[in-house]
Amino acid sequence: MTQGSRTTPARRTVLGAAGAAVLGSAALGTTTAQAAPRAAEAAGARHGYRSLPVPTVIAHRGASGYRPEHTLGSYQLALDLGAHVIEQDLVPTKDGHLVCRHENDISGTTDVADHPEFASRKTTRTVDGVALTGWFTEDFTLAELKTLRAKERIPATRQENTLYDGRWEIPSFEEVLRWAEQEGRRRGREVWLHVETKHPTYFRELGLGLEERLAKLLRRYGRHRANSPVFLQSFEPSSIQRLAKLVDSPRVVLLSAASSRPWDFVQAGDPRTVADLVTPEGLAWIASYAQGIGPTLDLVIPKDAAGKLGSPTTLVRDAHAEGLILHPYTHRNENSFLPADFRRGTDPTAYGDSFGALKTYLATGIDGIFSDNTDTALLAAADLAGRTEG
Numbered sequence: 001m002t003q004g005s006r007t008t009p010a011r012r013t014v015l016g017a018a019g020a021a022v023l024g025s026a027a028l029g030t031t032t033a034q035a036a037p038r039a040a041e042a043a044g045a046r047h048g049y050r051s052l053p054v055p056t057v058i059a060h061r062g063a064s065g066y067r068p069e070h071t072l073g074s075y076q077l078a079l080d081l082g083a084h085v086i087e088q089d090l091v092p093t094k095d096g097h098l099v100c101r102h103e104n105d106i107s108g109t110t111d112v113a114d115h116p117e118f119a120s121r122k123t124t125r126t127v128d129g130v131a132l133t134g135w136f137t138e139d140f141t142l143a144e145l146k147t148l149r150a151k152e153r154i155p156a157t158r159q160e161n162t163l164y165d166g167r168w169e170i171p172s173f174e175e176v177l178r179w180a181e182q183e184g185r186r187r188g189r190e191v192w193l194h195v196e197t198k199h200p201t202y203f204r205e206l207g208l209g210l211e212e213r214l215a216k217l218l219r220r221y222g223r224h225r226a227n228s229p230v231f232l233q234s235f236e237p238s239s240i241q242r243l244a245k246l247v248d249s250p251r252v253v254l255l256s257a258a259s260s261r262p263w264d265f266v267q268a269g270d271p272r273t274v275a276d277l278v279t280p281e282g283l284a285w286i287a288s289y290a291q292g293i294g295p296t297l298d299l300v301i302p303k304d305a306a307g308k309l310g311s312p313t314t315l316v317r318d319a320h321a322e323g324l325i326l327h328p329y330t331h332r333n334e335n336s337f338l339p340a341d342f343r344r345g346t347d348p349t350a351y352g353d354s355f356g357a358l359k360t361y362l363a364t365g366i367d368g369i370f371s372d373n374t375d376t377a378l379l380a381a382a383d384l385a386g387r388t389e390g
Contacts, residue, residue, distance in 0.1 A: 055381050113135075
């Protein structure tokens with residue numbers, strides 16, 4: 001498939017599952033014997049992630065365009081709107097539980113500042129080389145966090161979301177797994193999750209390693225297999241490599257700006273940048289332990305100096321050649337988050353031409369997209385399906 005082309009929505013694979021594994025192994029120069037485990041894993045996943053609709057709409061932190069992010073209310077709305085997959089970000093508590101927050105700094109996403117009993121917990125920590133002052137999950141037990149309530153992270157942009165401030169607790173990941181099981185039984189179909197380990201090197205240095213805790217829960221709830229309804233994702237490749245040794249669940253390496261370096265690379269003295277990882281050689285390396293990548297949308301279509309979209313890169317074609325799926329991030333409806341050529345009016349909080357932007361991104365052949373606005377992304381995907389079928 002060439003860059004910018006698209007097969008019909010009936011397409012469930014980028015390449016044939018076993019063929020993709022063999023192609024990826026050939027690119028890495030592995031032997032037939034070495035390729036066999038990857039071929040078996042890909043075959044096992046044929047009825048798993050390869051069976052999802054394409055493009056797959058991933059609810060970014062739930063329906064975070066309409067509800068405070070990483071709450072059961074946000075996850076539930078995303079599922080009710082029809083999201084194919086729902087994302088959770090995981091950070092640990094002091095007593096080793098995994099909870100769903102985009103960051104371990106909970107100053108902006110909870111009412112912790114309103115709790116005088118926790119005033120002394122405010123501190124400054126250096127997370128991935130950045131000094132932050134606030135309240136951090138690793139300084140609280142799960143029981144203590146449960147006394148807090150979630151609130152809208154960007155209230156100036158999403159003022160209507162503040163209506164729901166205080167309604168929901170911080171969910172533990174085990175609560176989300178139970179919720180997904182219950183909803184799956186009620187709906188008669190599996191509820192897919194997209195689970196990110198946040199700052200794994202930082203937490204491992206604190207004695208709060210994420211991967212073993214996550215793997216234990218995945219095994220407990222039967223989501224540890226190659227065809228399980230879950231993706232595991234991280235910006236740190238070593239976290240994905242560690243998870244690959246613990247469970248067979250499909251794995252995705254997240255990729256930030258081209259000039260950036262994963263924090264585990266910084267800590268290990270690895271000089272490679274994201275720009276190195278999106279070369280054919282870098283993608284072949286990722287394909288040796290992961291099934292997909294989650295690049296920032298700018299790696300798919302860069303913006304020019306004015307913030308307008310330019311021409312697509314070869315990333316989609318190159319990743320597909322290695323058998324990797326692509327789940328780029330993040331689509332949002334508001335002008336402030338859209339490329340300049342799709343903004344409408346001067347109010348940064350108003351909705352722009354979100355459908356136009358989505359049409360452009362989906363036309364590159366990406367396999368899915370993270371979106372704060374599940375309904376918008378689903379309609380855009382349906383528009384694409386109508387065009388390709390016609």
